[in-house]
């Protein structure tokens with residue numbers, strides 16, 4: 666299975682981002698805690714290389730506190746300024762505001778000495794569906810940016826003014842191609858890639874193979890499987906049977922079961938699973 670997704674509107678969005686970043690003091694780069702490293706779009710991040718960036722590991726409520734801590738350690742090791750947050754928590758999103766103030770402190774102090782009081786302008790960027798608009802809504806205490814549980818809800822850049830703090834909501838963009846297909850799969854699992862272009866049955870089979878390694882206990886428990894010591898497709902059949910997704914002749918109904926498994930994963934019904942904490946950090950292609 667090879668995943669590729671770069672619709673035309675993203676080229677335009679990328680160009681707009683390149684223009685708009687010049688108007689900003691810094692960037693809040695939002696990633697999804699379930700696949701934080703897959704969310705790094707190098708091409709996009711390249712546009713921010715001269716700006717302070719606050720990394721926001723969002724949706725931490727969907728993974729275990731222990732895994733969140735591990736992600737934090739890795740970001741720290743890479744020398745990044747970051748916050749681990751739940752984008753629906755007002756208290757958490759306020760941490761982002763202070764992180765932005767922190768990275769701007771030198772400049773703000775210099776301005777203050779000159780008697781200048783300026784508004785801080787931050788662009789909220791990242792790949793699609795990581796929760797950029799949600800975070801802006803939570804911080805602003807109102808539903809001002811459109812959100813939705815699929816890729817591509819935000820179509821254009823939009824300023825949200827919050828007193829002396831302005832945030833720019835942007836549509837997410839993907840890299841033009843995925844050189845790491847493990848990461849591409851992770852993005853598909855978490856819903857960052859439009860489902861309509863994906864082979865959902867192929868994707869569910871891949872997810873089964875990944876869960877067998879990443880979260881064997883939760884996977885086994887969720888579908889009441891007797892053993893995981895089987896090939897992916899055989900496990901797929903077991904899940905179909907256990908969930909009652911069978912066609913009239915008793916054969917597996919892969920189509921319906923695929924949707925169900927992927928949905929179970931996205932809604933944490935298999936467990937709070939992070940796909941990218943060591944030793945399953947997606948750096949190596951999956952073994953076995």
Ligand SMILES: Nc1nc2c(ncn2[C@@H]2O[C@H](COP(=O)(O)OP(=O)(O)O)[C@@H](O)[C@H]2O)c(=O)[nH]1
Nearest residue numbers: 724751752753794795796797798799812813814
């Ligand atoms: N569980 C959880 N879901 C979130 C969080 N932040 C956003 N979401 C959900 O993720 C989906 C995408 O959010 P949205 O703000 O539209 O993402 P955007 O494309 O980056 O602007 C929506 O269904 C949100 O409700 C979070 O911190 N935790």
Ligand SMILES: [Mg+2]
Nearest residue numbers: 797798818819
């Ligand atoms: Mg959005």
